[in-house]
Amino acid sequence: MYIINSAGWLSPAAKHPSPNFNDRPPDGDISLLVIHNISLPAGQFGGSQVRELFTNCLDCGADPSFLDLRDLKVSSHLFINRQGEVSQFVSFADRAWHAGVSQFAGRENCNDFSIGIELEGCDDIPYTYEQYCELITISQTLCRVYPAITPERIVGHNDIAPGRKTDPGAAFDWTYYKNALE
Template sequence: MYFIDSAGWLTPAAKHPSLNFNARPPSAEVSLLVIHNISLPAGQFGGGYIHDLFANCLDCDAHESFDDLRELNVSAHLLIDRSGAVSQFVSFADRAWHAGVSQFDGRENCNDFSIGIELEGCDEIAYTQAQYRVLIAISQTLRRTYPAITVDRVVGHNDIAPGRKTDPGAAFDWTYFKNALV
C-alpha cells in the first residue's frame, strides 16, 4: 500500500532528493502521468548510475556512452527498478524535469502538469512483473490523489514527444497496464 504525504512524498519509497526541479506554475493542476524508461549504460541494469544522474554526480568518464550526459540536469519523480524498489527524487508537488520539449492535448511543457515515472529498462527488453505490480499500485494511488489523471491521461514519453522519444517502447504492455487501472 502506498501513501502520499502532505509534502508530496510517497511512502514507503526511498527518498533521494534531486536538485533538478522547480515549482509548478501556480495554475497548474497535476493531470498527466508519463511513463518513461531509463538504463545506464543503455540496456544494462543496476549499478546506481540512474541515481547519480538525477543527483548531478554521474561520473561521465565511467562509460563512453555517458559523454552525452555531461552538463545534463534531469530528474523524474520516481524510479522503479527491476526488482520493484521505488526511489523518489522530486516531490509530486514540484515540477520534475523529465518530459523535455513536450505537448499533450494541445498543452506544451508537460512538466508543468505531469508526474514522471521512470522504469529501469529499455524499449526492447520486457519489464518485470515486479515493476508492473508496483507501477499499477502507485498509479492507482496517484489517480486517487490527483483525480484529473484519468486512464486516458496516462501516457508514454513517446506520446508527448513523438519523433524525439520512444520510451517506454514496444516492450511495455500497455493493454495489461491500462486494464489494471480501470
C-alpha cells in the same frame, strides 16, 4: 499500501532528493502521468547510475556513453528498478525535469502539469512483473490523490514527444497495465 504525504512524498519509496526541479506554475494542475524508461549504460540494469544522474553525481568518465550526459540536468519523480524497488527524486508538488520539449492535448511543456515515472529498462526488453506491480499500485494511488489523472491521461514519453522519444517502447504492455488500473 502507498501514502502521499502533504509535502508530496510517496511512502514507502526511498528518498533521493534531486536538485533538478523547480516550482510548478501557479495554475499547474497535476493532470498527466508520463511513463518513461531509462538504463545506464543503455541496456544494462542494476547499477546506481540512474540515481547518480538524477542527483548530479554521475561520473561521466565511467563509460563512453555517459559523455553526452555531462552537464545534463534531468530528474523524474519516481524510478522503479527491475526488482520493483521504488525511489523518489522530486516531490509530486514540484516540477521534475523529465518530459523536455513536449505537448499533450494542445498543452505545451508537460513538466508543468505531469508526474514522471521512470522504469529501469529499454524499449525492446520486457519489463518485470515486479515493476508492473509497483507501477500499477502507484498509478492507482496517484489517480486517487490527483483525480485529474485518468486512464486517458496516462501516456508514454513517446506520446508527448513523438519523433524525439520512443520510451517506454514496444516492450511495455499497455493493455496489461491499463486493464489492471480498472
